[in-house]
Amino acid sequence: MELIDTHTHLDFPDFDADRQALLAESRALGVRRMVVLGVYQANWQRVWDLVQSDPDLHAALGLHPVYLEDHRPEDLQKLGDWLTRLAGHRQLCAVGEIGLDYFIETLDRERQQALFAAQLQLAADFNLPALIHVRRSHAAVIATLKRFRLKRAGIIHAFAGSKEEAREYIKLGFKLGLGGAATWPQALRMHRVLAELPLESVVLETDSPDMAPAMFPGQRNSPAHLPAICSALAQIMAISPEQLASASTANACELFNW
Numbered sequence: 001m002e003l004i005d006t007h008t009h010l011d012f013p014d015f016d017a018d019r020q021a022l023l024a025e026s027r028a029l030g031v032r033r034m035v036v037l038g039v040y041q042a043n044w045q046r047v048w049d050l051v052q053s054d055p056d057l058h059a060a061l062g063l064h065p066v067y068l069e070d071h072r073p074e075d076l077q078k079l080g081d082w083l084t085r086l087a088g089h090r091q092l093c094a095v096g097e098i099g100l101d102y103f104i105e106t107l108d109r110e111r112q113q114a115l116f117a118a119q120l121q122l123a124a125d126f127n128l129p130a131l132i133h134v135r136r137s138h139a140a141v142i143a144t145l146k147r148f149r150l151k152r153a154g155i156i157h158a159f160a161g162s163k164e165e166a167r168e169y170i171k172l173g174f175k176l177g178l179g180g181a182a183t184w185p186q187a188l189r190m191h192r193v194l195a196e197l198p199l200e201s202v203v204l205e206t207d208s209p210d211m212a213p214a215m216f217p218g219q220r221n222s223p224a225h226l227p228a229i230c231s232a233l234a235q236i237m238a239i240s241p242e243q244l245a246s247a248s249t250a251n252a253c254e255l256f257n258w
Contacts, residue, residue, distance in 0.1 A: 096131025
């Protein structure tokens, strides 16, 4: 069973003690490729250095809404410079993590929106997919994506929306990222939505080190948990783990041109 983890933060200090061992373990379990996402200007170099050390790692670079107070106006220009310098590199796969977070009420929504739109424009300019963070902001994200209509679309990370919201994203060409949160028994609404998602529109992810699945409560999440996440989600979707793995891997390869 071959898997791709489409959303990790493997550069985070949580993995400093055992990163190489964890990568080896993940590969032994069938996780062949992993995407590492940058979240603020200061960690792009760390992300890039990490992916350069391993041909099966791929980088996405962006300015995450949760770090809004850390971003400087010149960081958008710097992101454009990075994307220009790395254009066409096989290990640069997307712009991300970008998006809107309305869960944290202290984050200025207008500034978030301006930053999100500017980065979607960069994704369009460089013909890259966008990896999108959405928390309590589906309507605003969907409205913004309709304005841009990215040619290569992207992934809605940690999708936890309604059937109707899923339909809107799919119409725009986006894949829905499914991970640990959807495995929890109390995620009943999500289980109902999962059962109706078209297989050609889903990809698997961990969001390591965050969003540990129900099978590993309170633990550091990692790509090594992806096979267990795949099995748990497949059970909810009433298909085999092999079917879900195969569809997710094919969808990710199509999206990233692998």
